[in-house]
Amino acid sequence: MTVVTKRRRKVARKRGKIVSLDRKKARAGWLFVLPFIIGLLLIYLPIVFDSLTYSFNKIVPLKGGAYRLDPVGFENYQKALQNPDFTKVLIAGVKDLVFDIPAIVIFSLFVAVLLNKKIFGRAAFRAIFFIPVILSTGLISEISHSAMAGESYMGSSGTVDDGSGQGGSGASQIVSMTDFRWLFQNMQVGGGLLKYVTGIVNDIYNIINRSGVQMLIFLAGLQSISPAIYESCSIDGATGWETFWKITFPMISPMILVNAIYTVIDSFTSSDSQIMSYISRMYGDVMNGGGPEVSTAMSWIYFSIVIGIIALVAALLSAYVFYQRRD
Amino acid sequence: MNKVNSPKIKRESKNRIKVDFERTNWFKRFRLRFLTGTAISKGLTWIFRFVLLLGISYVILFPFYTKIASSFMGREDFIDVTVKLIPKRPTLDTYKAVIENQGYLDGLFGTATLSLVCALLQTFVCAIIGYGFAKYKFKGRKLLFALVIFTMVIPHQTLRHSMFMRFQNFDIGIGDFGILKMLGLNQIELTGSFTPMVMLSLTGLAFKNGLFIFMFRQFFSGVPDELEESAYIDGYGPFKTFFKIILPISIPMLITVFLFSFAWQWTDNFYVSLFGIIDNKDIFLLNEIQGIPGILNVKGYPGEALFTAAVYSTEAILIMLPLVIIYLFCQKYLVQGIERSGIVG
Numbered sequence: 001m002t003v004v005t006k007r008r009r010k011v012a013r014k015r016g017k018i019v020s021l022d023r024k025k026a027r028a029g030w031l032f033v034l035p036f037i038i039g040l041l042l043i044y045l046p047i048v049f050d051s052l053t054y055s056f057n058k059i060v061p062l063k064g065g066a067y068r069l070d071p072v073g074f075e076n077y078q079k080a081l082q083n084p085d086f087t088k089v090l091i092a093g094v095k096d097l098v099f100d101i102p103a104i105v106i107f108s109l110f111v112a113v114l115l116n117k118k119i120f121g122r123a124a125f126r127a128i129f130f131i132p133v134i135l136s137t138g139l140i141s142e143i144s145h146s147a148m149a150g151e152s153y154m155g156s157s158g159t160v161d162d163g164s165g166q167g168g169s170g171a172s173q174i175v176s177m178t179d180f181r182w183l184f185q186n187m188q189v190g191g192g193l194l195k196y197v198t199g200i201v202n203d204i205y206n207i208i209n210r211s212g213v214q215m216l217i218f219l220a221g222l223q224s225i226s227p228a229i230y231e232s233c234s235i236d237g238a239t240g241w242e243t244f245w246k247i248t249f250p251m252i253s254p255m256i257l258v259n260a261i262y263t264v265i266d267s268f269t270s271s272d273s274q275i276m277s278y279i280s281r282m283y284g285d286v287m288n289g290g291g292p293e294v295s296t297a298m299s300w301i302y303f304s305i306v307i308g309i310i311a312l313v314a315a316l317l318s319a320y321v322f323y324q325r326r327d
Numbered sequence: 328m329n330k331v332n333s334p335k336i337k338r339e340s341k342n343r344i345k346v347d348f349e350r351t352n353w354f355k356r357f358r359l360r361f362l363t364g365t366a367i368s369k370g371l372t373w374i375f376r377f378v379l380l381l382g383i384s385y386v387i388l389f390p391f392y393t394k395i396a397s398s399f400m401g402r403e404d405f406i407d408v409t410v411k412l413i414p415k416r417p418t419l420d421t422y423k424a425v426i427e428n429q430g431y432l433d434g435l436f437g438t439a440t441l442s443l444v445c446a447l448l449q450t451f452v453c454a455i456i457g458y459g460f461a462k463y464k465f466k467g468r469k470l471l472f473a474l475v476i477f478t479m480v481i482p483h484q485t486l487r488h489s490m491f492m493r494f495q496n497f498d499i500g501i502g503d504f505g506i507l508k509m510l511g512l513n514q515i516e517l518t519g520s521f522t523p524m525v526m527l528s529l530t531g532l533a534f535k536n537g538l539f540i541f542m543f544r545q546f547f548s549g550v551p552d553e554l555e556e557s558a559y560i561d562g563y564g565p566f567k568t569f570f571k572i573i574l575p576i577s578i579p580m581l582i583t584v585f586l587f588s589f590a591w592q593w594t595d596n597f598y599v600s601l602f603g604i605i606d607n608k609d610i611f612l613l614n615e616i617q618g619i620p621g622i623l624n625v626k627g628y629p630g631e632a633l634f635t636a637a638v639y640s641t642e643a644i645l646i647m648l649p650l651v652i653i654y655l656f657c658q659k660y661l662v663q664g665i666e667r668s669g670i671v672g
Contacts, residue, residue: 022464028565029463033471036456036540039530040474043493048481050489111383114376127658128384134586134654135647139594139614143643205386213538216661262538269482276484283487292488299485307480 055297076297093275108211112218133212221255250322394640405630428620434613446589448528457543479537
């Protein structure tokens with residue numbers, strides 16, 4: 001008996017036909033992700049490598065479109081950091097980013113919870129709330145910005161800020177500081193928080209525009225919570241407030257992590273962000289100490305800072321994230 | 328007490344009875360039903376919620392409304408102070424001028440072609456890649472997926488210069504070790520055509536494709552394995568299973584991703600200018616319709632600032648219009664696709 005099977009196995013190995021199911025599946029898996037691997041190895045990684053190389057070199061154009069690279073070490077980075085405008089914009093941008101993350105995440109969670117409840121006209125509200133995902137990007141926002149210059153004369157757009165982050169004049173603000181001052185006076189909180197809250201409320205249009213995808217992700221997370229848990233909760237007599245903090249919030253916490261990271265990535269890669277537009281401007285601006293190499297070096301500095309922020313956010317939040325054990 | 332409320336039963340005939348009982352009067356019923364603490368608080372939260380949603384919808388929709396209104400305004404409306412939100416002398420002149428003199432239709436054709444090709448390719452390629460990550464265990468899977476996230480994290484502005492250089496003198500490999508260079512061939516210039524966009528789309532590297540791959544991975548992880556196992560038993564291979572079984576059931580998700588990639592490609596300004604597609608004289612895109620048509624001669628006209636803004640708004644509306652139409656058709660699937668994806672942990 002054993003002899004026979006051994007011989008069979010030998011024959012099979014010679015023909016090379018027996019491949020274990022796991023190996024077969026692994027092979028199919030490689031085939032499925034093959035387009036990405038090809039792109040990564042042949043296009044993407046070389047581009048990243050080139051980009052790093054440029055930031056350490058000086059590009060000397062030669063005749064006929066060719067160019068020569070002269071290694072200059074960290075000179076481009078020094079130039080970038082010595083540029084007073086860059087450091088100013090960088091610090092301001094990072095500060096904005098840090099303040100915007102909680103605002104966007106909380107707002108989108110709030111709206112997702114609202115949209116998840118059964119309410120009159122829910123389908124219409126959903127359709128409206130996801131419009132910014134489609135329409136607030138690139139070209140349209142650029143054209144709108146050039147249109148805004150004139151539109152602010154109309155005065156009729158009283159409550160709506162143009163979202164350009166300027167804060168607007170007194171007329172175009174929804175709430176002013178004085179409205180809030182009395183509210184906060186008894187709470188013994190500093191002026192910083194006051195400024196933060198009024199800033200967010202006045203910037204609501206901008207925040208709505210940037211939280212579309214996050215809302216979708218939260219909504220998906222809320223949908224996946226089993227209704228049985230809510231049912232048993234209400235039988236035990238929990239109020240809506242308790243249900244939210246004891247059930248919804250822990251169950252949605254992985255989404256909070258995902259969304260916080262997505263928000264960081266999204267707002268720092270968007271071309272609307274202050275730093276990105278500054279870096280883009282420096283790209284062609286050789287006169288003021290810019291140029292492609294310095295611009296590239298600047299964006300690598302910015303990138304490393306943002307990676308640091310992402311790591312920080314992930315470390316802070318993952319301590320509180322609750323993962324439901326799934327069997 | 329009990330006697331009053333208890334129903335009176337009258338026998339009318341052999342097999343018919345009539346039940347007579349005193350109903351509690353309407354005011355008492357109303358009070359018990361609607362004036363209790365829970366009912367009131369429920370009603371108040373309902374109203375609060377509704378008003379809140381209404382308010383946020385207003386914030387979202389209002390800028391669109393002002394754009395639409397100003398695009399229909401006649402020239403006199405911009406000087407008239409009494410005109411605010413509703414045009415008094417509605418006219419289509421602005422639309423006519425933009426469509427006829429700014430080459431709107433040519434731009435529509437160019438952008439539609441580019442967006443359709445890229446969006447279809449991206450949806451399809453990302454679905455395949457996402458499926459591979461979701462359903463197959465192979466060595467290096469985690470590292471590869473980390474690299475997908477990595478492509479999402481690096482902003483393409485960082486790679487701007489090197490991307491331009493790469494596609495200007497296209498070669499495979501690094502620096503002097505390019506394959507074409509080693510073969511002694513000339514490097515190919517790919518800028519000024521759709522080719523770079525198509526290449527990026529084909530390899531899942533275009534704008535936000537990392538997000539799409541992530542979404543597809545989450546979606547396919549939720550598809551039960553039994554489905555594929557039964558297909559394998561019926562003699563299907565992995566690819567046949569994917570195309571015949573998996574793709575048909577994931578149509579909402581495919582439409583969602585298609586909608587995203589289409590819309591983001593439609594409004595893209597970064598890549599088309601980086602790859603010089605805008606500079607190409609043969610290809611006309613919607614990005615090039617910006618500007619004031621000469622026919623609308625605005626110099627020396629008192630309402631110039633407002634009128635210029637209105638023309639830009641008109642252009643924005645014309646660019647948005649096809650997207651809005653597609654969105655209205657697809658938005659049903661948008662939520663459905665996301666809901667089913669169950670993006671959890």
